[in-house]
Amino acid sequence: MNSSLKSFCLIAFFFLPIFMIRAQENNALEILRADSLKGAMGFERLLGSVRMKNQSTLIECDSAHFFRADNKAKLYGRVFIRSEEDSVTTRSAYAEYDGNTKLAKLRTNVVFTNMETTVYTDYLDYDRAGNIAYYFNDGRVVDSANVLTSEKGRYEVNRERITFTDDVVLVNPDYTMKTNFLVYLTIPKTAETKGLTNLISKDGNTLDASKGSFYDTQAKNFRFFDGLVETETSRVKADELLYRENEAYYEGKGDVRVLNKEREVEIFGDQGQYWEDRGYSLVHGKALVRRYFETDTLYMTADTLISQDHESDSLKYLLAFSSIQLVKSQMSGIADSLSYNYSDSTIRLFQDPAIWDNRSQITADSMTFFIENEQLRKLFVKNNAFAVMTDTLVNFNQMKGRSMTGLFENGDLNTLDITGNGESLYYALEGDTLVQGVNKTLSATIKMTFVEGQLKKVNYGVKPEGKFIPVQDIGEEGGKLEGFVWRKEEKPTMEKIFAWRSVNEVDLEAENLFEVPEAEIRMPSDEEMQKSLEKWDTNTNKGGLIPLKKVKDFSNE
Template sequence: MKFQRILFLSLLLISTFSLHAQRGGVKYGSSGYSESVNKGSDRFTRLVKDVWFDIKDKDTRITGDSALYYDKQGIMIVFGDVRIKKGDSVTITARRLNYYMNDNKAELRNNVVYEDKRIRLTTNYLDYYTNTEDARFYNGGKIVDGETTLEAEDAYVINAENLIKFYEDVKLKSPDYDLKTDTLFYHQITKIATTYGPTQTIMKDGEIIDAKEGGRFQTDSKQVTYLEGKITTESYEIFGDDLFFDDIRQESRAKGNVRVISEEDNIIILGDEATTQKDSGITKIWGNPVMKQLVDNDTLYMSADTLISIDSKVDSLSRLLAYKNVKIFKSDMQGVADSMAYMMLDSMIFLYEDPILWSDGNQITADTIALEMVNGKLDKMKMKNRAFTINKDTVANFNQIKGRNMTAYFKNDKMDKILVNGNGESIYFAIDDKDNSLIGMNKILCSNMKIQFLNGQMNDITFYKDPEGRFIPPHEINEPETRLKDFNWQIDKKPELKEVLGKHAPLALPSLENQPEIIKPDPSRLKGELKKIDSNEK
């Protein structure tokens, strides 16, 4: 009986010791039992059920279902429902823990969940340092910070800098966009994510932004800055050295070597800067902007001080506008104007304020000129108010047609006929086909007229409503009579291709004589250019 009491008291003492044992500044215990196991130099203590360790100088408490404690080596191995509590700021749970006191390092494995006052981290492999509160996960993990979720293969939580560094297969998810990259640094205070190297961002509306050199993402203000990137929408692509996107204002900006490309319309627009308002579908390009469009095996070039593209869900409202110093170049047509509107759906071009066009030897002016393109070819031209057409013949005479309004019709890129409506006036010179000698000059006034052309030259004129005219033989022709009022031959304003391209001339073949294919390329040439946007043309 006394022996049983002595044995009971001994067991009670052992149990009490397991709850309050202290070695090397560590308190530990369990609600079950503990035992010391001696295996040579690998002496350890086994603890079972509701195990706990208190590391006072690190303000850290570790709990679990069972543990092995290597007192001499300062190593704890904890199993089951493992939990680390670091002050009132950090809590980590896992299925297994190896803690090395000399290194202040905790290795947590399987179903690891790290939580502090800002983030929640989940992984299967986490190393945590109790002295610095730094952490690292590898072999895949996820961090949630408010509405932002970050996934990667490897990440480092640097507490002193409030910084998390992510590496390999990094994915950032937010309510507004998803991001993919290989290297991302995320600042927990500023909520700024900075990526390095190729980065892709997919907006919720399907817009895709690719950057070669990474970007800076202000997740709170929803603003993004990219280095050398591309914005891809349903309608176009925008390239630039620097790209900026503001999700709140729904505005994109590009700066430096800007290109706006529409494959559907076969259009490339070059410039120094561009902005896009997503809600209105308006894209503005300025700083030496140039448009290039493939039209029926030819290329239409246009430049101005500012180009504005309006992309509308209603196709008939989609258009391109140009303001100030408009210049146009096509192999069969050149022109200048103050401003222009290009309607995408029906290929209508409107030129405003003192427009001038040169086509097949004809100079055409009016207050407003409207061009109708069919299958990439000029089909009809309407000249409204003060219409004036001048054609220089083979012996340098100026054939002239003047009227209130005119409509010119084209066949095979050549002028076929002109209809004059109101206040018609005409001067044309009759030339002997055999020796090109001057036969005489016809001068006619009438209300309306029709002029037929052959090979780009006036061939036949029909007059309507009380025509008045006279034929003047060569010896009676006086110089003032050879010009209609308001005659102004402005061939010096006719733009060359290099003038239209301006600073972008190196992007195309500069010499028309040596490189005729720039004027009439294979359609696949521009198609290739639309997809190949980097080194070949820089």
Template structure:
């Protein structure tokens, strides 16, 4: 008997609860009608609809509302809102949702949080506490977030963490357009990708989650496995690893620093292009290269600089300047090749040495410089020419010079006479960057003007021999020693003929001698 009474009582309670829910809903509709018909003023798509609730209580205060509990579900258009409990304000078309809040927009966007305030008229929501927004493969986590359904914008102002296709992004302020899939980040912007091994730090950045292109403005720093890049504007495609940098960008890689007005770089192929006031610095070798355009291939350490290029290397208290139409650098650490090649209209300048040629190779591993195609070199009052010349440096100073085929040395004396030496091959030895001795091998010829007191010509000594050794003092020819028996003649001044004072092939090219101004040009102004 008691059991039957309990069943009947429970059934009675359920009926009363159901009737109460229906009566409360009717009251809510009547209140809306009496207050100007706000409920009927909105179209069904604009009205927040209550789909489900386990319990309902009403209030008729200044702001009439219904309190809902247990598995609450709302709907507006394509949006569904789920929560544990909520306050629904029918008059203002407003909802406050609490506990396990979940907003679902269409079939792509889902947002969860602890609390959500939603205005059905403006279609704007404010999510608070443990906010997580998921839009396909993009996941955003923050403490507070604003969502504008009409404008398709998500914004935050207290920091957020975004994960997108392997990229992790953080910033203090951010806006996300759910339509275009574009993020705009401001303040303390960071992007990392553990798989690709890069870190991007910026002040302002725009990121397209579809193309995975990051575009930045303001001071930006990108750290990769190959080095560090700094720029004030540019873009980085995190999918293709293709980068563009403007605003006087800088690249720091090992001992090298590269800067230019614009840099394009493909991290996968290691191909880079730098344009506009290019500057390449190598701290280890104290070398700087300037130009207007540069191409770089990182895989084999190959780079080309053009546009009035200039290289200079600081050694102790002197500097070597090199100018050409094109400079090519090769730095292969595996094969131990480190070369600088210069092509066409090459000019060299250092206080103790100047040179011209049409092509040049500088081997940094053994500090040897090779000059090709009509080379000519000046050291003090001496002019040296040959079909090819290569000189060896030690500790930043000239040590030896090798002149091959049609080698010719001209030395001007104190009264402007030209002492001359020529042969198949000449080796010059240096002391403190000045010629101290010359060895002539093969078909050696010489013309030496004998002076009295360095002012009066006594005669000309003209000789031919297999080999000659010449000593220099104060950059001038001092003595000649013939290794093999010479065919020689001493000609007094009164018997001299024009052919007696010039060897075949003589050409004094002093007007071609580079100066610091002609080599540097406008590069260092």
């Protein structure tokens, strides 16, 4: 080793302790003032108006134990810690401060403040180096808009981010939220949760999410995952549900459902939008409607559904487009499009509709039927009307005309009036077991009467033209009117409805954090424990228990 290198190493070795001392001094706790100071040898007691400093951190308290060698202090009475570099301040009744790690452990009546955000707790550790505060054993955070409480919390001051865990409650003037994991950003005042989340508004509306949520507390915008919103008049649910409260607007994706409680109509689909103030909803993608009656339910499928239902609107309706299927009790139907008038329960089917009851099929260019007291009561069929009824031998009795009006009773066709170029073909039976032939009749008007779905009487208008064809002369085409098509394979069934969209019913008994009792388990006092032990000793008559006072006496010996 040459002489210059040796000299450099000696100089470096000589100055190294000085650098280390200065580095320690930079982190060292300094005493700025105290009314009195007692002690030595690395332990000092500071009494009265104590002020200390650790770099940019200023510390005040009533008294302190200063462990100079460890660069630590225990602080007692009206502890106040603040920084010269930011707005964070802390207050507590007791604290421990480590000058090396810049970790403050604050206990009892802790108040941690950063601008408009304040944390209240009895147990808080504050990492000054990372500018992160941790509280445990319950804490409360207050800012200008919200109050949040939880068992545990982590406040990242530089990111203005607070993570709350275990029994989290957010309260603002409009809502109360409960969850077990919540991340709150103090500047935009947004709350993001994971897992089960429940809210109740000041109006009593509930907003629930089983897979977490996002809540802009100032803009009043919500996004729920597996979310459910329920008001006095409606219930909206979706896999992903957006709710803009100020606009009373909902938007859902995945298994969307909108229930109108007043109309007892529930709409399902893959995607949907709902404007609550307007009573207007749009649902599409494998859409399904359930119209609830007291003893029955009407099911309807469609590709797209539009519903308008508001008190201020004179016309309240439901529109459905493409792939229409209807099923209600013994009635079912299909169409390309449909309208349903809420006020008078009138359903109109368009573009090659067909409906079926127990034994009949009716087709036309369009048709209207009326539901009264939960039953199909009246049917009006317009243009190219064609009705087919089966008899006991499964023959097809047929009627056609420009228009038809049918009256129903208990789900069965009771009377059918045909007007305009009426034609009929029905089978003459002997004893309901033997076909004699068919009667074909032309008449401007035809009125047919049925009993339990079976044709019993036919009345024709002026100058009908008819003929009877014996059974042996019917042939292949003799038993059909022009335009006859039996479309039973198209008839909707509940199996087809469920194949279109299977519905997972809302679990109204699902877990809700507002229903969890807020019970607190209190530890018994020493006196209560002693009484309990003495009582147990007396009851068992063993005499082997040592009173707590004697245990304490032994420990002093």
